[in-house]
Amino acid sequence: MAVVDKPLSDLLDEVALKILMIEPGDLSIVGELLELIERLLPGCAAADTPVVIQQMAAVFKGVLERLIMGELPDSAENYDLLGQCVTEMQESARKEGHPGAEVVARFCANMRKIGLLLEPEALVGTVAAASAEPAIAEDKAMVEEESAAAVQGQAPATAESDQGAIPDFLQDTDLLAGFIEEAFEHLESIEVNVLELEQSPDDMDIINNIFRPFHTIKGVSGFLNLKTINRLAHATENLLDDVRNGKRAMDSAVIDIVLTVGDALKSMVADIKDVLQNGPANYQDTDIRGFLASITQLQDGGDGASPGEAASAPEPDLAPEVSESDEAEPCEEEDVAAVALAVPPLAKAAQGAGSLPVPQPQATPAARPAADSGTKKIGASIKVDVEKLDALVNAVGELVIMQSLVRQNKLVSRIADAKLTKDFSQLTRITSELQRTAMSMRMVPIKQTFDKMIRLVRDLSKKSGKKVDLIMEGADTEIDRNMVESIYDPLVHMMRNSVDHGISLPAERVKFGKPETGTVFLRAYQKGGSMMIEIEDDGEGLNTRKIRKKAIERGLIGESDSLSDFELNNLVFLPGFSTADKITDVSGRGVGMDVVKKAVEKLRGKVEVQSQPGKGSLFLISLPLTLAIIDGIIVRVGSERYIIPTIAIQESVHPEPKNYSTVHGRGGNLMVRGELVPIIRLYEKFGVASTYTDPCEAIVVVVENEGRRRALMVDELLGKEEVVIKNLGGIDVPGVAGGTILGDGRVGLILDLAGVIAGNTD
Amino acid sequence: MEAANATQSSSQVSELAGKYLTFSLGNEGYGVGILSVREIIGVMEITAVPHTPDYIKGVINLRGKVIPVLDLRLKFNMDRKDYDERTCVIVVEVQGQTAPVQVGMVVDSVSEVLNISAGEIEPPPSLGSSTETDNILGMAKVKGEVKILLDVNRVVGEGLQHLLS
Numbered sequence: 001m002a003v004v005d006k007p008l009s010d011l012l013d014e015v016a017l018k019i020l021m022i023e024p025g026d027l028s029i030v031g032e033l034l035e036l037i038e039r040l041l042p043g044c045a046a047a048d049t050p051v052v053i054q055q056m057a058a059v060f061k062g063v064l065e066r067l068i069m070g071e072l073p074d075s076a077e078n079y080d081l082l083g084q085c086v087t088e089m090q091e092s093a094r095k096e097g098h099p100g101a102e103v104v105a106r107f108c109a110n111m112r113k114i115g116l117l118l119e120p121e122a123l124v125g126t127v128a129a130a131s132a133e134p135a136i137a138e139d140k141a142m143v144e145e146e147s148a149a150a151v152q153g154q155a156p157a158t159a160e161s162d163q164g165a166i167p168d169f170l171q172d173t174d175l176l177a178g179f180i181e182e183a184f185e186h187l188e189s190i191e192v193n194v195l196e197l198e199q200s201p202d203d204m205d206i207i208n209n210i211f212r213p214f215h216t217i218k219g220v221s222g223f224l225n226l227k228t229i230n231r232l233a234h235a236t237e238n239l240l241d242d243v244r245n246g247k248r249a250m251d252s253a254v255i256d257i258v259l260t261v262g263d264a265l266k267s268m269v270a271d272i273k274d275v276l277q278n279g280p281a282n283y284q285d286t287d288i289r290g291f292l293a294s295i296t297q298l299q300d301g302g303d304g305a306s307p308g309e310a311a312s313a314p315e316p317d318l319a320p321e322v323s324e325s326d327e328a329e330p331c332e333e334e335d336v337a338a339v340a341l342a343v344p345p346l347a348k349a350a351q352g353a354g355s356l357p358v359p360q361p362q363a364t365p366a367a368r369p370a371a372d373s374g375t376k377k378i379g380a381s382i383k384v385d386v387e388k389l390d391a392l393v394n395a396v397g398e399l400v401i402m403q404s405l406v407r408q409n410k411l412v413s414r415i416a417d418a419k420l421t422k423d424f425s426q427l428t429r430i431t432s433e434l435q436r437t438a439m440s441m442r443m444v445p446i447k448q449t450f451d452k453m454i455r456l457v458r459d460l461s462k463k464s465g466k467k468v469d470l471i472m473e474g475a476d477t478e479i480d481r482n483m484v485e486s487i488y489d490p491l492v493h494m495m496r497n498s499v500d501h502g503i504s505l506p507a508e509r510v511k512f513g514k515p516e517t518g519t520v521f522l523r524a525y526q527k528g529g530s531m532m533i534e535i536e537d538d539g540e541g542l543n544t545r546k547i548r549k550k551a552i553e554r555g556l557i558g559e560s561d562s563l564s565d566f567e568l569n570n571l572v573f574l575p576g577f578s579t580a581d582k583i584t585d586v587s588g589r590g591v592g593m594d595v596v597k598k599a600v601e602k603l604r605g606k607v608e609v610q611s612q613p614g615k616g617s618l619f620l621i622s623l624p625l626t627l628a629i630i631d632g633i634i635v636r637v638g639s640e641r642y643i644i645p646t647i648a649i650q651e652s653v654h655p656e657p658k659n660y661s662t663v664h665g666r667g668g669n670l671m672v673r674g675e676l677v678p679i680i681r682l683y684e685k686f687g688v689a690s691t692y693t694d695p696c697e698a699i700v701v702v703v704e705n706e707g708r709r710r711a712l713m714v715d716e717l718l719g720k721e722e723v724v725i726k727n728l729g730g731i732d733v734p735g736v737a738g739g740t741i742l743g744d745g746r747v748g749l750i751l752d753l754a755g756v757i758a759g760n761t762d
Numbered sequence: 763m764e765a766a767n768a769t770q771s772s773s774q775v776s777e778l779a780g781k782y783l784t785f786s787l788g789n790e791g792y793g794v795g796i797l798s799v800r801e802i803i804g805v806m807e808i809t810a811v812p813h814t815p816d817y818i819k820g821v822i823n824l825r826g827k828v829i830p831v832l833d834l835r836l837k838f839n840m841d842r843k844d845y846d847e848r849t850c851v852i853v854v855e856v857q858g859q860t861a862p863v864q865v866g867m868v869v870d871s872v873s874e875v876l877n878i879s880a881g882e883i884e885p886p887p888s889l890g891s892s893t894e895t896d897n898i899l900g901m902a903k904v905k906g907e908v909k910i911l912l913d914v915n916r917v918v919g920e921g922l923q924h925l926l927s
Contacts, residue, residue: 398826640810686812728821729829729864731922733813739821739828747809747823759813 008049011039012090019083020222024074024238030064037061056089056107063114072115076238080231081110083222176276179220183229183269186213188451190262194255195454201250210258211240217265229268232288235295236261242299253298259455261291389441393628396438397724401741403431408743439626443478446524446533449488450475453495453522460499467506467517468499474524479531480626486603487533487623490596494535494619495520497593502539502617512614514538529631530605533621542569542611550577569611573597601706601754603627604647630750631722634742635701635714638688643723643740643750644712648703652717655695668695670711672702679711680756685735691715705753712756725750735759778900779880784909785852785869787835788843792869793876793902793909798854800864802872805849818922822866824853830922831866837917843870856915858922865918876909878902883911 018033040049040057063082066072088107095103190213197206218233236258242248268286275283406412407424450472461468479487503509503518510516521536544565551557551571563571571577575594600607605623624630624647632643633652651672659671660679668679679700683690692698692715700711723740737752782793783802803824808831810820817836821828831851835843848871855862886898897920899911 394826401826686810688810726826726828728811729827731811731814731818731821731830733811735813736811739809741823741826741828745823746807747821747828749809749811749821 008040008053008093009090011036012086012093016083016086016090017223019079019086020219022079024076024079030068034061034064034068037064050092052104053089053092056085056092059111060085060089063111076234078114080234081114085110173276176224176272179224179226180269180273180276182220183217184266186217187262187266187269189213191259191455192451194258194262195458197250198252198255198458201255204244207240207244207250211237211244214240226272228285228288229265229272232261232265232268232291235292239295239299248299257291257294257298261295264288264291393438393442396434397628400431400435401724401745403427404743405745439628440478442481442626442628444481444484445476446479446484446487447475449479449484449491450522450524452488453491456492456495457499457520460496464499465505466499466503468503469517469519470522471519472522477524477526477531479524479623480628482627483603483623486599487621490599490607490621491533491535493593493596495522498535498537498539498617498619502537502541504540526625527622529625530622531625533623534618535621536616536618538616541613541615541617542572542609544568544611544613547571566610569609572609573607604630604645606647628724629722630725630740631720632750633701633720634718634748635682635699635712636716636718637682637686637714638690640686640688641718641742641746641748642682642686642714643721643748644701644703645737645750645753646720648705648753650702650704650709652699652701653711655698655700655711657696660695670695670700670702672709672711675709677702677709677711679713681713683713683715685756685759703753705757708757710753710757723748723750775883775885775900776880778883778911779878781875781877782902782909782911783852783875784873785850786871786873787838787869788840791873791907791909792834793878793911794852794854794914795911796875798856798914800853800855803851803853803866804847805845805851805868819868822851824864824866827864829853829864829866831868832918832922833868834917835868835870854914854918856918858919863922865922867918876902876904878904878909878911 015033015036018029018036022029022033037057037060040053041061042051042054042058060082063072067074067078072078085107088103088110091103190210193206193209197203197210200206214233214237218230218237221229221233239248239254239257243250243254248254264286271283271286407428453472454470457468457470498520499518503520504512506516509518519538521534523532523534523536525532547568548557548563551568552559554577556571556574556577557563572593573596577593597607600621600623603623604627605621607619607621609617609619611617630643631646633646633649635642635644653670653672655670661669661671661676663669668681669676670679671677679695681693681695682688683693690698692713695711695713698713698715699717700713701717702709702711723742725738726740727738728736733755735752735755737750737755739747739749742748781796783796783799784791784793786792806822808820808822811818811830814820817832817834819831819833821830835841845868849868850872851866851868852872853864853866855864857863882904883900883902886900897913897917899913902909902911
């Protein structure tokens with residue numbers, strides 16, 4: 001075959017790449033590798049190939065042949081070691097055939113690990129004797145020269161130590177950034193698929209969907225010299241391959257390991273990202289030996305029965321996720337009676353790698369997206385820079401305003417031309433369409449947030465020993481991108497609450513005649529102009545009596561106050577309120593619910609709870625469809641115009657003197673439907689000269705915010721409109737949530753009721 | 763302390779050379795570095811914002827964006843003046859807490875862009891009150907007139923400081 005003259009370094013690069021591609025058992029690639037190596041052999045190599053490289057190649061060839069014959073184990077480790085040898089060869093090439101004693105020594109050390117006895121002298125000698133036999137140095141003099149001609153000494157950056165070579169992977173930051181982004185995506189998809197797999201452990205498609213991303217991560221990380229990530233991904237990929245080939249059964253042990261590895265990889269990639277942004281100063285390579293050990297354990301010991309079947313009732317005091325080996329012991333003793341033979345290998349795994357979760361032999365919680373989202377829509381999508389998108393949306397917003405300004409221009413509206421009118425209608429139609437499309441680009445399906453809940457519920461139920469089924473509906477519902485982050489925390493809080501306080505232990509549930517496994521429903525849908533999210537559980541429900549008692553204790557309500565059950569239940573949203581007798585590390589500190597309420601209200605939403613003792617609870621969150629647009633009533637105070645968010649308005653009234661009362665001639669209260677509501681005079685508050693100072697001549701808008709009702713006095717109601725919220729160019733003023741451009745181009749201030757009311761507590 | 767300031771200032775003065783947009787407030791001429799200036803617009807309706815210092819007139823609609831406007835006369839404790847047809851709003855961009863922020867400044871009238879050399883600039887005078895002079899980068903003598911060179915970031919930044927979100 002024609003030997004193409006290639007620069008040595010190119011050839012070695014090819015070899016390196018080839019080694020990366022090898023999967024144990026895939027001898028075809030080994031064959032190709034052999035072909036490449038043969039070009040470096042003494043006799044075949046180009047004339048200027050350094051002798052030492054030729055020698056190394058010869059050794060290499062020997063090893064490969066023995067691998068093919070099965071005389072040496074065809075394992076991932078050996079290929080790794082071979083990979084390092086190639087690195088040594090590349091180093092030698094860089095140093096033009098004088099790699100120095102250290103490099104040579106390393107090459108030999110690696111070869112020895114593979115199972116080949118090799119002395120450094122053999123490589124350096126002129127005789128091409130170096131092969132499988134331990135060789136004697138032909139030319140001692142030469143050897144001494146080599147080692148004396150010492151070492152440019154520095155460990156080449158591509159050295160094999162596990163302590164992450166810092167400058168190494170920073171060589172190509174562009175590729176690295178791309179890798180980081182994609183790696184995160186892969187890891188997310190791995191997690192989702194693994195959780196799906198738990199429900200259908202035999203689904204080969206899902207297993208492949210998990211295998212592929214690991215393979216990709218392994219490949220690219222190897223290429224980018226991210227050694228630890230590469231090793232860990234490779235090991236996991238091998239484990240999954242064993243499962244694919246039937247050598248290992250897919251059981252909860254494997255699933256747990258894959259999940260833990262996924263987490264570890266996520267944190268490793270995050271570390272790399274940090275280095276990329278902030279420099280390598282704080283970089284610490286992760287120690288993956290524990291993982292590698294347990295993966296190997298699983299690969300060796302896992303043959304046979306899967307422990308899934310013999311799931312006994314989970315003990316409530318099972319060791320938490322990150323367990324010490326000694327804590328694992330007591331559990332195993334209790335399980336021995338009930339559980340299948342797979343426990344011994346699992347126990348081994350736990351002992352072997354102290355910091356790994358002990359795989360619990362219990363039914364894992366289910367997370368099934370409900371039937372309606374079963375058919376996955378596959379459409380083409382592209383990645384767009386978020387800044388560009390925002391710029392586009394802003395520009396469209398301005399276009400809409402401008403278009404409306406032109407239309408309202410007095411001179412223009414006076415032109416009685418039919419064609420002009422028609423053209424304007426068309427213009428308006430197109431602009432609205434454009435606005436709708438731009439707005440929709442800001443929306444993302446809430447699925448990504450919901451998916452995170454699956455993992456959360458699974459972990460929570462394992463931790464608490466309860467069995468929980470999570471059923472999600474409407475994950476396709478779209479939510480404003482800017483809200484996605486903010487809604488995550490409240491949802492997590494409420495999930496934790498449901499699992500922790502709502503759902504009881506399986507034994508208890510059975511006592512009440514409920515199925516052992518509790519169900520939590522997570523629903524999202526659009527209703528009217530809002531987005532609704534429901535979290536419903538079939539647990540115990542809220543203990544209204546306890547709430548009442550606690551509330552009286554805290555002085556929130558009086559003994560004689562009569563509140564409806566609904567009102568009592570919703571007291572849980574007040575700060576510091578918790579009826580939990582026990583504080584778990586998950587909840588019970590009384591911090592959760594009011595934080596949730598604040599977060600939701602920050603998004604201009606509302607949250608409430610409905611509950612039936614013994615049957616369960618339903619938390620209902622309503623959010624505006626988009627943060628950018630608010631529905632409000634425009635009011636006039638003097639010459640200024642303000643917008644009051646419709647969501648807060650209860651009613652507007654033209655007060656009658658008989659309902660208006662003052663205290664000591666000051667302040668003002670209005671009797672609205674039998675209740676006294678304090679009046680806030682906006683003209684006073686905002687320092688504006690108003691048309692009316694007597695409420696009975698003006699109009700009063702009754703608003704509600706965080707349970708407080710006030711009557712805002714304004715001169716006139718101008719209309720109801722959906723307006724685009726803009727922040728006030730950087731200034732933050734209490735009582736003002738933002739500004740908007742009104743139809744005539746002037747700015748109107750949007751009221752922040754919390755601020756308005758707060759500033760007015762007399 | 764004075765001597766130290768003097769030597770400090772002279773080295774800084776050379777950095778101040780460049781193009782400045784000059785405008786007037788009453789009898790005084792001022793200048794701001796043109797790199798900070800985004801645009802100049804005629805004065806328009808300003809929507810007042812409650813609970814703000816009096817030199818913050820309010821906000822305006824700048825082509826769909828809402829930006830705050832401050833009145834330089836009031837900021838410098840000069841007498842109030844009614845707005846007339848020469849009154850302008852100079853929109854500058856300064857560094858906010860997290861991102862650049864555009865702010866408008868109301869001035870009596872805008873003159874021209876002058877290229878001021880280091881030789882024409884002198885260090886700021888000590889007027890006793892350090893807060894006032896901190897706003898001033900230096901004094902320029904151009905065409906027989908004195909222009910007070912303002913540090914926009916200081917003037918606008920400190921004006922909005924407690925308000926910036």
